[in-house]
C-alpha cells in the first residue's frame with residue numbers, strides 16, 4: 291500500500307476514534323463521575339441512563355399523573371403537576387440528583403441549602419445558559435444576563451419599577467386597562483365567563499401600555515408570536531439531543547423559531563422606533579414574558595379561590611369598600627390592603643407560577659456541607675417548600691389566608707426560605723411590586739362591582755405550561771352588586 295493510501299484510511303479512522311472517545315467522555319464518563327461524586331456526599335437520585343438521562347421516566351410519570359382527578363378542597367397540586375419530582379423527593383430525600391439528558395440537575399428543597407445557594411454573594415451560581423431556542427426568546431434581556439450587563443440593566447429596571455414612577459406612570463394605565471376589561475363584561479352578568487382568557491387580555495394590555503407604550507391591538511401580533519415561541523422552547527427542554535445529528539440539520543421547530551424571532555424583532559422595532567430607544571427590544575420581550583403569564587396566573591387562581599371561599603371574598607370586599615368606597619384604587623390605599631395581600635400570598639403559596647429557580651455552577655464550589663462540580667444545574671424548588679407540612683403544618687394543603695395575618699415570619703415559623711414566590715437574593719423578581727399592584731387594582735375593581743361564584747362547569751385540572759394553568763380555563767359567574775351599576 292502506498293503511503294498516500296495509508297493516509298486516506300488512517301485520517302478518517304483517527305477522526306472517528308477521537309469523536310468516539312469524546313462522545314463516551316461526555317455521555318458516559320462525566321455523568322458517572324458526577325453521580326459518584328454526589329452519591330459519596332450522601333446525595334442520591336434516579337440513576338443516569340445513557341444519553342436520555344431520566345427524560346423517558348419523566349414523560350411517562352407526567353402522562354400517568356395527568357389522568358388522575360383532583361379535588362377542590364385539598365389544593366395538593368404538586369404530585370399532579372410535577373409527579374417525577376414529588377416521587378423522587380419522597381424516595382431520595384429533600385435534595386436529590388436527576389438527569390435531564392446528559393445534564394445533571396441537583397434539585398434542592400431544604401431551606402438552609404436553598405438560602406445558601408440563592409443568597410450566595412460570591413457569584414458561584416449563574417443563570418443556566420439558554421438553549422438555542424431559549425436564546426431566541428429572551429435574548430440579552432434582564433432575566434438572562436450576568437455580570438456588568440446585569441448590574442446596568444437591573445439598575446434601570448429598579449428605577450422604572452420604583453415607587454414614584456409606579457405611582458405616576460403605571461397605576462393610571464393599569465386602572466384604564468381594567469376599565470376596558472370591565473366594559474367588556476357589561477351585559478354578561480349571571481352568564482358563565484371564562485376569566486383566565488379575560489386576564490390574559492388584561493395582563494397583555496397592561497404590558498402593552500406600560501412597556502411598549504402602545505395599545506393591546508398594536509402589541510397583539512407580538513404577543514401571539516411570543517406565545518408561540520415559548521411553546522416551542524418549552525417543548526424543546528425535555529427533548530433528548532442526539533449528539534452530532536442535531537448539529538447537521540435544523541429541526542422544523544428551529545426553523546419556525548427563527549422566523550418568529552425575526553417577526554417579533556420587526557414588530558417591536560416598529561413600535562420602539564416611534565420612541566427612539568432601540569436597545570429596548572430584548573427588555574420589552576422580557577417584561578412581557580416575565581410579567582404577563584405570571585400575573586395572569588395569579589389573578590386567575592385568586593379569583594378561583596375567592597369564588598369557592600365566599601367568606602374570604604366578603605372580607606376582601608369589605609376591606610376594598612373601607613379603603614376606596616366606590617372610587618378607583620389609589621396608591622396609598624393599594625399599599626394598605628392587608629387582607630388582600632394575605633389572600634394573594636396564600637394563592638401564590640398554593641398555585642405560585644414559578645416552578646423552580648434554575649442556577650448553573652460556574653467553577654467547582656465548596657458549600658457548608660457539599661462540594662458541587664462545575665456545570666451542574668441546581669433547581670431551588672419553591673413548590674416543594676410551599677407544600678411542606680414540616681414548615682406549614684398539617685393544614686398545608688388548605689386555603690387559609692389567616693396564616694399570613696401576623697406576617698411572613700410567623701406564617702413560616704421563622705424559616706426565611708420557606709416562602710419565595712418571587713425568588714430570593716439579588717436575582718429576585720424586579721417586577722414584584724408592579725405585579726402585586728396590578729393584581730390588587732384588578733381584584734379591587736372587580737370586587738367593587740360583582741360577587742362571584744364558581745360555575746358547575748369548571749373542572750379542576752392544573753397543568754404545567756410555563757406557569758400552572760387551568761387546562762380548561764376558569765368558569766365563573768358574576769352577579770352585579772347593584773343592579774343599576
Ligand code: HEM
Nearest residue numbers: 432433577580581584585588644647712713719720721725
Ligand atoms: C405574580 C407575578 C410574578 C411572579 C410570581 C414572578 C416571579 C419571579 C421569580 C421567581 C423570579 C426569579 C427567577 C430566578 O431567580 O431565577 C423573577 C425574576 C424576574 N421577574 Fe418576575 N414574577 C412576577 C411578575 C413579574 C413582572 C410583572 C415583571 C415585569 C414587568 C417581572 C420581571 C422579572 C424580571 C426582569 C426578572 C429577572 C430579574 C433579574 O434576574 O435580575 N416579573 N420573577
Ligand SMILES: *[C@@H]1O[C@H](CO)[C@@H](O)[C@H](O)[C@H]1NC(C)=O
Nearest residue numbers: 628631632635694697698712
Ligand atoms: C406577602 O408576601 C410578600 C413577599 O412575597 C411580603 O412582602 C408581604 O408582606 C406578604 N404579605 C402578608 C400579609 O403576609
